[in-house]
Amino acid sequence: MLDLDNAASRLAMILTSLLIAGFSILPETIGSYLIYAVLLIGTILLKTKGKVNLSLEPFYLLQMIMIAFTACSMIWAEVPYWTSIKVRQLTVNLFFSAILYIAYSNEKDIWPLIRCFKWAGYIVAAYLIRYYGFNRLISMLLDATRMTGEVANANQLGMCIAFGCLFEILEMAHFKKFSFSWPFIIPCILIISATQSRKAILILVIGIVLVFFFYYFSLEQFTRSIVSLLIFIFITSVIIYIFKTLPVFSGVYSRMEYLFNFVKGEGETGISVESRSKMIEAGWLQFLKTPVLGIGIGNAGLAGQIIGIQDFWAYLHNNYIELLCGGGIVGFSIYYAKYIYASVKLIQGRQQLGNLFFPCLIICIIKLVLDYGLVSYFEKQHEMHFLLLFLSIKYFNKTNISDEQLQSPLNRRKYIKGDSL
Numbered sequence: 001m002l003d004l005d006n007a008a009s010r011l012a013m014i015l016t017s018l019l020i021a022g023f024s025i026l027p028e029t030i031g032s033y034l035i036y037a038v039l040l041i042g043t044i045l046l047k048t049k050g051k052v053n054l055s056l057e058p059f060y061l062l063q064m065i066m067i068a069f070t071a072c073s074m075i076w077a078e079v080p081y082w083t084s085i086k087v088r089q090l091t092v093n094l095f096f097s098a099i100l101y102i103a104y105s106n107e108k109d110i111w112p113l114i115r116c117f118k119w120a121g122y123i124v125a126a127y128l129i130r131y132y133g134f135n136r137l138i139s140m141l142l143d144a145t146r147m148t149g150e151v152a153n154a155n156q157l158g159m160c161i162a163f164g165c166l167f168e169i170l171e172m173a174h175f176k177k178f179s180f181s182w183p184f185i186i187p188c189i190l191i192i193s194a195t196q197s198r199k200a201i202l203i204l205v206i207g208i209v210l211v212f213f214f215y216y217f218s219l220e221q222f223t224r225s226i227v228s229l230l231i232f233i234f235i236t237s238v239i240i241y242i243f244k245t246l247p248v249f250s251g252v253y254s255r256m257e258y259l260f261n262f263v264k265g266e267g268e269t270g271i272s273v274e275s276r277s278k279m280i281e282a283g284w285l286q287f288l289k290t291p292v293l294g295i296g297i298g299n300a301g302l303a304g305q306i307i308g309i310q311d312f313w314a315y316l317h318n319n320y321i322e323l324l325c326g327g328g329i330v331g332f333s334i335y336y337a338k339y340i341y342a343s344v345k346l347i348q349g350r351q352q353l354g355n356l357f358f359p360c361l362i363i364c365i366i367k368l369v370l371d372y373g374l375v376s377y378f379e380k381q382h383e384m385h386f387l388l389l390f391l392s393i394k395y396f397n398k399t400n401i402s403d404e405q406l407q408s409p410l411n412r413r414k415y416i417k418g419d420s421l
Contacts, residue, residue, distance in 0.1 A: 012046035020120035023380040024160040047103040059390040070297040077296020086298040089378040121164015146196040158197025166207040173215040283321035294328035319371035342389040
C-alpha cells in the first residue's frame with residue numbers, strides 16, 4: 001500500500017529543493033515570486049496538512065528587529081530609497097523563511113532539510129549543464145573563461161552548488177555510508193571551477209576539513225586518529241596536485257592564488273582582490289565617522305567617495321564592514337545577535353542535540369568565514385541557512401522538557417502542539 005505521509009513528505013522536499021535552487025537561478029521578477037509562492041504553499045500544505053501552529057519564535061523576532069532597525073535607518077540614511085529596498089528584501093526573506101520554519105518544525109531533526117539544500121545544489125548544477133551545454137562548459141574550463149552572468153551571479157551559483165556538495169559529504173560522514181547521489185559531486189566540482197568562485201572553493205575546503213576533524217579525529221582514539229590524519233593529508237595533497245596541474249581547474253586556481261598572495265602580503269593579487277580591499281578600507285573609514293548608527297542600511301556603497309571615487313557604487317563585499325558602515329555598531333549587533341543566540345543555545349544543548357550539533361557548528365563557522373568576503377545579510381539563500389540552526393534549537397527545546405514542566409497544563413498543551421517552551 002502507498003504510504004501517503006511518506007509520499008507527501010518526499011514531495012514537499014522536492015518542492016523545497018526547487019525553491020532553494022530558484023533563489024540562485026531565477027531573477028528578481030514578479031513571475032519568479034509567483035513560482036516561489038506556489039512552491040511555498042505546496043510545501044507547507046504537504047508538511048502540515050493544513051494544521052498550522054503559530055507562536056512568536058526567536059527566529060522570527062530577531063529578523064523582525066533587524067527589519068525595524070533597517071526601516072528606522074531611513075530617517076538618517078544618505079539615500080533613503082536604497083534603505084527601503086533592503087526593508088523590502090528583508091521582509092520577503094522573513095516571509096519565506098517563516099513558512100519553511102513552520103513547515104519543517106515538526107520534523108525530528110534537520111536532516112530532511114539538509115537533503116533539500118543538497119539537492120538544490122545538484123539542481124542548479126543540472127540547470128547550468130542544460131543551459132550552457134556540456135561542450136561549452138568544457139570549452140570555458142579549458143580556456144579558463146569565467147562563467148558569465150547570463151543566468152545569475154557566478155558566486156551565488158557556485159556557493160549553492162558547493163553547499164550541496166558539502167551537505168552530501170556531511171551526510172556520508174555522519175551516517176557512515178555512501179548515498180546513491182554522491183557521484184553527482186564530480187560534475188558539480190567542474191561546474192564550480194567554471195564559475196571560478198573563490199567562496200565556493202572555500203566552502204568545500206573549510207567544510208571538508210571541519211568534517212574530518214569532527215567526525216574522524218578523536219583524542220580518545222589517538223593512534224587511529226593519527227593514521228586517519230595522515231591518510232587525509234595524503235589524499236588532500238593528491239587533490240591539490242590535480243587541482244594545480246589539470247587545465248580545467250586553471251582559472252579557479254589562479255583566482256585562489258591571488259587570494260593566498262593577498263593573505264601572505266606578497267605576489268600578484270589581481271584587480272578583483274585589490275579593489276575589494278579598497279572597498280573594505282573605505283567602509284571602515286566611513287564607520288569611524290558614524291560609528292553608532294552608520295549612514296543607513298544599504299548605503300555603504302557611498303563610502304567609496306572617501307577614497308576619491310565619486311561614481312563608486314557597489315556592495316563592500318564584506319558583511320561585517322557593510323553592516324558597520326551602513327548600520328553602525330547598533331545595526332551590526334542586531335544582525336549578529338542571531339549568531340550569538342544560536343551559538344549559545346547550541347552549546348547549551350550539545351549533549352541533547354547529538355547528531356545535530358556538528359552540522360550546525362560547521363554551518364555556523366563557514367557562514368562567519370564567508371561573511372568576510374561577501375554581503376549576505378539580505379540574501380535569501382544565506383537566510384535559509386539559519387533555518388537549520390534555529391530548527392535544531394527548537395528540536396532541542398522539545399526534547400529538553402522536564403517532567404516538572406510537563407505537569408503544567410499550559411506547557412503540556414504547547415508541547416503537544418509542537419511549540420517551543
